[in-house]
Amino acid sequence: MTQRVHYDDVSLVYPGSTKPAVSHLELDIAEGEFLVLVGPSGCGKSTSLRMLAGLEPISTGKIFIGDRDVTNVPAKDRDIAMVFQNYALYPHMSVAENMAFALKIQKVAKDEINRRVKDAAALLDLTDYLERKPKALSGGQRQRVAMGRAIVREPEVFLMDEPLSNLDAKLRVQTRTQIAALQRRLGTTTLYVTHDQVEAMTMGDRVAVLKDGILQQCASPRELYDNPANAFVGTFIGSPSMNIIPSLITEGGVDMNGFLVPIERDILGKASGHEVIVGVRPEDLILSAEGAEMTVTLVEELGADTYVYGTYPSPEGPVDLVARGQGLAAPKIGTNVKVNPQRTYVFDATGDQKRLS
Amino acid sequence: MEELTAGLTKVGTGLAAVAIFLGLLLVIFFIGARAKGKLQFPAAMIVFLGPAILLLAYGLIAPAFLTTVGSFQNPNGNEFVGFANYSWIFTTEANRTFLTNTAMWIIIAPLVSTGIGLMLALLLDRMRRESISKSLIFMPMAISFVGAGIIWGLVYEYRDPAETQVGLLSQVVMWLGVEEPPNWLLWQPWNNFLLMVIMIWIQVGFAMVVLSAAIKAIPGDVVEAAELDGATGWKLFSRVTIPMVRGTLIVVFTTIMIAVLKIFDIVRTMTNGNFGTQVVANEMYAQAFVQFDVGRGSALAVVLFVAVIPLIAYNVIQLRKERTIR
Secondary structure, three states: OOOOOOEEEEEEEOOOOOOOEEEEEEEOOOOOEEEEEOOOOOOOHHHHHHHHOOOOOOOOOEEEEEEEEEEEOOHHHHEEEEEOOOOOOOOOOHHHHHHHHHHHHOOOHHHHHHHHHHHHHHHOOHHHOOOOOHHHHOOHHHHHHHHHHHOOOOOOEEEOOOOOOOOOOOHHHHHHHHHHHHHHHHHOEEEEEOOOOOHHHHOOEEEEEEEEEEEEEEEOOHHHOOOOHHHHHHHHHHOOOOOEEEEEOOEEEEEOOOOEEEEEEHHHHHHOOOOEEEEEEEEEEEEEEEEEEEEEEEEEOOOEEEEEEEEEEOOOEEEEEEEEOOOOOOOOOOOOEEEOOOOOOEEOOOOOOOOOO | HHHHHHHHHHHHHHHHHHHHHHHHHHHHHHHHOOOHHHHHHHHHHHHHHHHHHHHHHHHHHHHHHHHHHHEEEOOOOOOOOOOOHHHHHHHHHHHHHHHHHHHHHHHHHHHHHHHHHHHHHHHHHHHOOOOHHHHHHHHHHHHHHHHHHHHHHHHOOOOOOOOOOOHHHHHHHOOOOOOOOOOHHOOOHHHHHHHHHHHHHHHHHHHHHHHHHHHHOHHHHHHHHHHOOOOOHHHHHHHHHHHHHHHHHHHHHHHHHHHHHHHOHHHHHHHOOOOOOOOOOHHHHHHHHHHHOOHHHHHHHHHHHHHHHHHHHHHHHHHHHHHHHO
């Protein structure tokens, strides 16, 4: 039976460290949901997943699977299956034995084991490889065996710790869609960890963004993109990432080196100082006759789009901007162009850089 | 003064020998380097392999051959006697002792050493400051068998129960309530096991260090995966840890077995093969260099040699297998 998962104010401080690896994590994963934990390396995403697996201790807080408090339940009794980054296959067992191992330990009947292993192998296209040892398999096949080992368990929750990071780029894209489709088909609650925001956006029902052990925002991919809660989420999600432009508040908006970007007064009123951070997605920053001036440093022509990179002198020193060229002749490197933000996000310049607009 | 000059001459002769050897090498290399065309490869082979082959032939192959020939000859080595020496080994009633003793040695000592070594490797794996404990356990490895024999001779030392005890073992069992401990080294057939303890004491360190390295080489995520699959404690050990260090276990076991098969020093220093503790290697020594029956001594040496061959072959095959898997 698939179950919901609940992190109730979970923190972990490693002994000898003052900074928590995970701090007051409050997270709900609905029954059958595919939730992706994403963040830069060292943000605590793998640690959070391993706490749910029972491989990492919990300093304070509780973790629930369904209605069961598993905080102090050993890993083997949590009824979860995990896919590891390096697959962690048993090298001395064949593919079939690898998949059957957990069931054998649980003393499931032989017929039942055979049936489940066969079904999983058929599902993952491994039928011809059942007698092989992991060493005789390719990276993609090993990854599928690791998936199979999790599937035959029919667990309450799947955990996946960067399962695609050892595959080459092409296979990764392919497997990405396969895993997402497989999860929808099995309908098992899944927690998936990745550092790749494209993976997060394409696979997850919802995406939780972590930074320094603190949950920044948890929402659907669309929502994260359209309504980032703070400047970090804004820049982390989306490629190329959002432009961050420190700007001074003036009458009627913010000042971008003499160009006025109109922003409503009550939004700016919430700012904690004279300065705010204006966030503009590259596709919303267009070259135009009217706008703030920047010096072009690089032009990328990608066929459908042209991205113009430049430096802009902000009050906090020069910042790099990316603008979208609109089918016009691309500007030359070293020249000055004017960029005009069509849509802006306003973030507080201090503290957590919370979104004001 | 005379002694000094004699000494100096000796040193001089030694130096001269080294110089002649180096000169010879130079000449050989010089000639080898001048070889051109078709001769180049054979010349290189002779220059590099030649000295090693010569030394091996002189130090290993020739003696092995002569020993084999000697095993078919009479005590003086001047008459062929066929298989008489071999039939003497296997049919003489009195020889059963050293044959069964050696058989016991090569089964019990490697099994116990590997078993204890594996247990220690597992226990120490999670201990703090494990390097200190490991060094202590490994240290007997650095002691020669003769030295170990002398140390354990003190442990097994016998004194009349009425007197102050010197032997550690006697004193300990007396504290445990045994009033009259036996004279350990005369206590048949258990004295064999007391001698094996010395071998085990030495080999456990070796087994532990090698097995510990193998256990540490098991990837952490495989162990975690096994834990999530429900295998903990004994199941984890028997189904994951042991199979994953299986190759190393076999190599450790056979290596110790080879050492045990040749066991000589411990028996020689402790009992000299008396009181029912004789083994093949010590009997070989006794026959060849005490009784001066070169025929029987050689036959025993050949038996030992033949017994070691399958072990070494198996060991090499096992190592090769592991290499191809990698």
